[in-house]
Amino acid sequence: MHLISSSTIFLHFLTLLGLGALVSGLGSQCSAPVTSGTAAPSAPFWMEQIQHQGSAPFNSNPGGYQVFRNVKDFGAKGDGVTDDTAAINAAISSGNRCGNGCGQSTISPAVVYFPQGTYLVSTPIVSYFYTQLIGDAKHMPSLVANPNFQGIAVIDADPGWYVNQNNFYHSIRNFHIDVSRMPTGASATGIHWQVSQATSLINIVFQMSTAAGNAHQGIWMENGSGGFMGDLVFNGGKFGMWVGNQQFTVRNITVNNANTAHSSIQQVYGLWNWGWTFQGVTINNCQVGFDLATGGTTQDNQGVQGEAIIDAVVTNTPIFVRSSQPSNGALRGSLVLNNIKLNNVPTAVGVVGGAVVLNGGTTTINSWAQGNVYTGTNANGRFIQSNIAAINKAGSLLDSSGRIFGKTHPQYANYAPGQFISVKSQGAKGDGQTDDTAAIQAVFDKFAGCRVIFFDAGVYVVTNTITIPAGTQVVGEAWSTILGTGNAFFDYNNPKPVIQAGTSGSQGVLEISDMIFSTRGPTAGAIVLEWNVHDPAGQQGAAGTWDTHIILGGKIGTNLQANNCPTSGSGGNNCFAAFLALHLTPSSSAYLEGLWVWTADHDLDQGPQVDIYTGRGIMSESQGPVWMIGTASEHNILYQYSLVNAQNHYMGLIQTETPYFQPNPVPPAPFIPNAAYKDPSLGPGAAWALAVSNSQVILVFGAGLYSFFQNYGQACLNTFNCQQQIVNIDSGSTVAIYSLSTVASQYQISVNGQGIVPNSANRAGFAQTVTSWTRS
Numbered sequence: 001m002h003l004i005s006s007s008t009i010f011l012h013f014l015t016l017l018g019l020g021a022l023v024s025g026l027g028s029q030c031s032a033p034v035t036s037g038t039a040a041p042s043a044p045f046w047m048e049q050i051q052h053q054g055s056a057p058f059n060s061n062p063g064g065y066q067v068f069r070n071v072k073d074f075g076a077k078g079d080g081v082t083d084d085t086a087a088i089n090a091a092i093s094s095g096n097r098c099g100n101g102c103g104q105s106t107i108s109p110a111v112v113y114f115p116q117g118t119y120l121v122s123t124p125i126v127s128y129f130y131t132q133l134i135g136d137a138k139h140m141p142s143l144v145a146n147p148n149f150q151g152i153a154v155i156d157a158d159p160g161w162y163v164n165q166n167n168f169y170h171s172i173r174n175f176h177i178d179v180s181r182m183p184t185g186a187s188a189t190g191i192h193w194q195v196s197q198a199t200s201l202i203n204i205v206f207q208m209s210t211a212a213g214n215a216h217q218g219i220w221m222e223n224g225s226g227g228f229m230g231d232l233v234f235n236g237g238k239f240g241m242w243v244g245n246q247q248f249t250v251r252n253i254t255v256n257n258a259n260t261a262h263s264s265i266q267q268v269y270g271l272w273n274w275g276w277t278f279q280g281v282t283i284n285n286c287q288v289g290f291d292l293a294t295g296g297t298t299q300d301n302q303g304v305q306g307e308a309i310i311d312a313v314v315t316n317t318p319i320f321v322r323s324s325q326p327s328n329g330a331l332r333g334s335l336v337l338n339n340i341k342l343n344n345v346p347t348a349v350g351v352v353g354g355a356v357v358l359n360g361g362t363t364t365i366n367s368w369a370q371g372n373v374y375t376g377t378n379a380n381g382r383f384i385q386s387n388i389a390a391i392n393k394a395g396s397l398l399d400s401s402g403r404i405f406g407k408t409h410p411q412y413a414n415y416a417p418g419q420f421i422s423v424k425s426q427g428a429k430g431d432g433q434t435d436d437t438a439a440i441q442a443v444f445d446k447f448a449g450c451r452v453i454f455f456d457a458g459v460y461v462v463t464n465t466i467t468i469p470a471g472t473q474v475v476g477e478a479w480s481t482i483l484g485t486g487n488a489f490f491d492y493n494n495p496k497p498v499i500q501a502g503t504s505g506s507q508g509v510l511e512i513s514d515m516i517f518s519t520r521g522p523t524a525g526a527i528v529l530e531w532n533v534h535d536p537a538g539q540q541g542a543a544g545t546w547d548t549h550i551i552l553g554g555k556i557g558t559n560l561q562a563n564n565c566p567t568s569g570s571g572g573n574n575c576f577a578a579f580l581a582l583h584l585t586p587s588s589s590a591y592l593e594g595l596w597v598w599t600a601d602h603d604l605d606q607g608p609q610v611d612i613y614t615g616r617g618i619m620s621e622s623q624g625p626v627w628m629i630g631t632a633s634e635h636n637i638l639y640q641y642s643l644v645n646a647q648n649h650y651m652g653l654i655q656t657e658t659p660y661f662q663p664n665p666v667p668p669a670p671f672i673p674n675a676a677y678k679d680p681s682l683g684p685g686a687a688w689a690l691a692v693s694n695s696q697v698i699l700v701f702g703a704g705l706y707s708f709f710q711n712y713g714q715a716c717l718n719t720f721n722c723q724q725q726i727v728n729i730d731s732g733s734t735v736a737i738y739s740l741s742t743v744a745s746q747y748q749i750s751v752n753g754q755g756i757v758p759n760s761a762n763r764a765g766f767a768q769t770v771t772s773w774t775r776s
């Protein structure tokens with residue numbers, strides 16, 4: 001912890017007075033975080049007012065391509081009277097972006113910005129691939145559906161143009177979406193959100209009809225492979241959310257449903273709902289809270305294979321959770337409830353037709369589970385529908401009311417434009433070619449703590465470690481990308497961080513949002529993000545990342561593409577992307593929300609599958625608190641998540657995939673083990689999804705850990721054995737795992753390298769689901 005000198009306090013005071021320019025020449029003396037905004041209440045959101053210098057260097061028209069688009073510049077009026085549909089869609093689509101027929105691409109990112117106003121629309125606003133739709137965070141704009149609105153939803157993230165499991169890079173923030181003027185019988189919908197990883201919905205209020213019998217809904221999602229959403233409010237409607245997806249994490253939602261005939265969350269497509277984690281749910285005046293009813297398939301008695309709900313308050317709602325049929329032992333319908341407060345909720349868990357599984361009332365459910373539970377090294381599960389031992393959570397993870405702490409994506413709503421500093425204004429090019437190492441490091445050295453560091457959209461090449469000091473706030477634009485490359489990151493015997501967030505032992509605020517960290521290969525020695533910083537005492541979640549991803553290969557500019565890294569493996573050593581993607585070091589804490597570590601399995605610009613090698617995914621040695629809320633780690637060689645000597649983690653939900661080429665080669669090939677990085681012992685022939693060694697008070701609340709291939713073949717899906725083991729816990733760790741869905745790993749849990757829980761006992765649709773595994 002550093003001492004704050006009186007001169008620093010004085011300089012900080014000048015910054016708050018808007019005199020930051022005086023500070024800028026004074027270098028690293030400026031080290032106190034900018035802690036509050038200075039914008040006048042009536043002033044527009046800073047994003048509207050800053051100079052817009054974002055670029056897309058790999059676009060076919062890099063000079064002319066516009067990343068930032070203000071819908072008013074495209075003719076939208078926002079006056080509540082004019083039909084703004086065409087203008088908004090022009091703002092999104094202009095510049096030959098990735099729309100119908102494109103499928104996927106990384107060369108045309110866009111931020112589409114909506115100033116304060118009321119925007120009337122009559123057909124869907126189509127959110128293209130790689131788009132952030134952002135409203136004024138200070139004065140949230142309204143998107144209002146005309147009474148005669150035609151189409152699937154006010155915002156449509158996929159009009160059938162994208163592959164549902166590959167519909168990456170969408171974010172929507174700061175809107176009031178109103179469909180209440182539409183006829184009550186219309187299935188008026190706020191957002192059609194058929195999306196995958198690197199997607200988020202943040203800070204949105206949905207207004208639907210409150211008339212009896214209306215058919216309105218807030219979110220409609222039939223499938224995909226997400227994702228994170230949070231800070232959502234649903235008012236009225238038939239359904240707040242009607243959602244199906246392989247996996248999703250939802251934090252902080254409120255459903256106020258005046259129409260008492262209806263349910264807040266409807267999840268029906270059992271085949272495509274493998275695992276959902278809901279954290280922080282408020283339900284008022286609904287008929288059913290979670291309606292997990294069969295719809296899409298006939299084989300399921302519950303619409304979600306693994307449903308996990310933590311920290312809910314439910315009021316004046318007859319049924320909290322309902323399924324189509326009673327759960328039947330070995331088969332379907334895993335449900336975990338933790339810290340659920342019921343106020344006048346007669347049935348906590350029920351079945352369509354009226355059977356009651358768990359009585360409600362006005363009461364608190366501490367910890368309750370339905371499904372197959374396992375302990376220790378006992379291979380035999382027990383089917384239960386009962387209270388379970390209280391779920392153990394480290395106190396440092398909880399907020400003052402005892403819930404898992406959550407922190408909204410920082411948007412600096414009340415900050416004035418002068419409180420930001422653009423890296424391009426300071427000489428960084430972000431053109432995908434120029435070595436920006438010195439320019440970027442200089443910005444951090446000079447402005448960390450004095451200004452929010454703004455990375456204008458672009459691709460910033462760096463050839464040596466960039467150190468971000470504690471006390472820094474970093475904001476990207478449509479996932480501004482830092483690309484580490486060169487000799488510094490070449491040698492897997494001498495790995496080196498590309499980005500070093502804080503230094504060992506440092507404490508302070510460190511917020512990073514809307515960035516991508518990446519490499520240009522071959523970079524076998526890159527530790528893409530080394531995270532060292534710790535929250536100051538009393539400031540939970542001060543150090544974290546939001547909508548920030550580590551993306552390795554599979555896109556233009558990385559030298560790790562389908563043409564040079566084909567699935568034959570003939571790219572060899574040229575296809576090393578990184579040694580380790582994310583390292584949480586022992587003295588760090590971390591709040592990670594909406595984080596995707598993706599070593600590409602296919603090329604987003606060229607199309608085909610690729611053989612790209614990243615040694616390790618996420619390694620944590622942190623003593624906590626660590627919150628991993630909606631994180632994923634995919635296709636890394638040794639492991640996706642490894643916890644070594646770690647403590648006090650909340651992980652919900654985590655998602656992984658094993659590399660599609662394994663066991664060709666068998667891990668650790670093409671890497672070698674590295675004792676300094678405490679690699680876990682090797683699984684038989686494939687990466688660990690999760691390896692835990694000598695770690696205490698680790699709570700996994702929802703996991704989707706998948707093995708879909710063997711050497712690119714999928715026959716093993718039919719025999720449920722694409723790999724033998726996938727989760728390993730050593731006997732020195734205290735870990736509890738709830739709502740674990742795996743795909744095609746013969747054993748779902750191993751202890752000390754020995755397979756314990758066979759998937760044969762837990763098959764339920766496509767995934768295999770264990771309701772809980774605890775030490776004892």
Ligand SMILES: *[C@@H]1O[C@H](CO)[C@@H](O)[C@H](O)[C@H]1NC(C)=O
Binds near residue numbers: 164194222224272
């Ligand atoms: C996903 O949903 C779409 C409907 O939008 C459907 O056409 C498609 O078959 C579904 N995909 C899968 C894999 O179920």
Ligand SMILES: *[C@@H]1O[C@H](CO)[C@@H](O)[C@H](O)[C@H]1NC(C)=O
Binds near residue numbers: 230231252406407408
């Ligand atoms: C939850 O979301 C609401 C609505 O966006 C917001 O006002 C509130 O601050 C959020 N709470 C947390 C803990 O994030």
